[in-house]
Amino acid sequence: MLNDQTTNTHLSLAPFRGITHKAYRNAFARHFCGIDVFYAPFISGTGTGRIHPSKCSDIMPLSDGSPPVIPQIISNNATEIISFGRAIYRAGYRELNWNLGCPFDRIANKRRGCGMLPFPEEIEKILSDVFTADIFRDRAMRFSVKTRLGYRCPSEIGKVLEVLNQFAVCRIVIHPRTGEQIYSGKADPEKYAGCVGLSRHPLVYNGDIVHLAGYQALQTMLPGQKEWMLGRGALINPFLPARIRGREIAAEEKTGKLRSFHEELWTHVRTTIPREQQRLGAMKAIWHYLSGVMHNSKEVFSLIKRARTEKEYLVAVKTALEQRLANDQQIEKHFRCLTEK
Numbered sequence: 001m002l003n004d005q006t007t008n009t010h011l012s013l014a015p016f017r018g019i020t021h022k023a024y025r026n027a028f029a030r031h032f033c034g035i036d037v038f039y040a041p042f043i044s045g046t047g048t049g050r051i052h053p054s055k056c057s058d059i060m061p062l063s064d065g066s067p068p069v070i071p072q073i074i075s076n077n078a079t080e081i082i083s084f085g086r087a088i089y090r091a092g093y094r095e096l097n098w099n100l101g102c103p104f105d106r107i108a109n110k111r112r113g114c115g116m117l118p119f120p121e122e123i124e125k126i127l128s129d130v131f132t133a134d135i136f137r138d139r140a141m142r143f144s145v146k147t148r149l150g151y152r153c154p155s156e157i158g159k160v161l162e163v164l165n166q167f168a169v170c171r172i173v174i175h176p177r178t179g180e181q182i183y184s185g186k187a188d189p190e191k192y193a194g195c196v197g198l199s200r201h202p203l204v205y206n207g208d209i210v211h212l213a214g215y216q217a218l219q220t221m222l223p224g225q226k227e228w229m230l231g232r233g234a235l236i237n238p239f240l241p242a243r244i245r246g247r248e249i250a251a252e253e254k255t256g257k258l259r260s261f262h263e264e265l266w267t268h269v270r271t272t273i274p275r276e277q278q279r280l281g282a283m284k285a286i287w288h289y290l291s292g293v294m295h296n297s298k299e300v301f302s303l304i305k306r307a308r309t310e311k312e313y314l315v316a317v318k319t320a321l322e323q324r325l326a327n328d329q330q331i332e333k334h335f336r337c338l339t340e341k
């Protein structure tokens with residue numbers, strides 16, 4: 001049940017490469033409520049010709065029961081973006097998200113992701129070409145952007161928003177960190193507030209939303225903000241979207257949901273990943289965040305991390321799921337440990 005204050009709120013789940021893959025998104029939608037749309041992790045190197053199906057296995061086929069998903073591309077090549085846009089349009093998607101935020105060197109050094117932010121004229125050139133393609137020009141396919149304040153300097157966003165204002169972009173997700181911060185330190189919602197008056201497009205706030213009180217503080221700081229993207233806060237505590245929507249869930253029910261969520265993911269991993277160590281790696285990446293929903297997250301994660309076989313892993317998970325759930329302070333502590341340099 002949505003309360004009055006939150007019916008206007010739009011919540012999305014941020015993309016996380018290596019974590020929020022199709023099976024994760026499906027399981028999340030099935031066991032936890034409150035997310036309106038899921039952004040799929042970025043796809044890159046799709047090329048300008050026929051796209052190899054393996055590149056798109058995370059988003060295709062789009063089946064009837066899938067939760068709403070927005071595919072994302074990292075590219076600095078307009079032809080590649082158009083060709084990917086056409087392919088996902090044929091598959092049934094109606095929005096493409098362009099990643100202008102990935103901070104990792106191997107991406108940013110090649111002027112992709114946030115590495116493009118110091119070069120607004122290049123962004124302009126790419127968008128001029130992208131918007132000559134009929135699907136984008138006629139808005140059959142919406143085009144959104146996910147970005148940061150800048151690569152090295154938070155003021156870079158000003159020129160970038162000026163460029164984006166010239167095009168029919170449907171929304172801009174802003175994570176108010178610079179690329180150099182990667183995901184550490186603190187997000188800067190005040191700098192985000194400074195972007196609001198600079199853009200003619202709807203903006204989506206993304207960064208450090210960890211619990212209801214933090215979300216409410218951001219609401220006060222950003223009056224009129226309707227669209228929010230949850231990231232690590234929801235990976236740690238998948239009940240956060242429901243909480244924001246005013247839905248309280250009893251502790252016993254939560255544990256049951258976590259158990260079914262894990263069971264579904266584990267079944268998927270066991271049936272799709274052939275090697276035991278890779279299966280464990282995939283699950284440990286999820287627990288890196290999810291362990292934070294337990295009151296003793298450090299112990300829980302270190303037990304899971306130490307598991308060298310599936311048998312050990314399942315024993316560690318059983319122990320994890322027997323723990324008391326964390327309160328907001330403990331969740332915040334887990335989050336802050338993740339953001340320490």
Ligand SMILES: Cc1cc2nc3c(=O)[nH]c(=O)nc-3n(C[C@H](O)[C@H](O)[C@H](O)COP(=O)(O)O)c2cc1C
Pocket residue numbers: 014015016017018040041042072099101102146175183187206207208209229230231232233
């Ligand atoms: C492991 C990892 C993988 C990520 N993968 C993507 C990605 O594929 N695309 C993207 O736009 N952002 C990606 N991000 C960034 C998140 O979507 C999000 O913007 C970031 O975590 C900030 O939000 P938060 O402070 O609420 O976590 C990733 C972040 C991490 C830590």
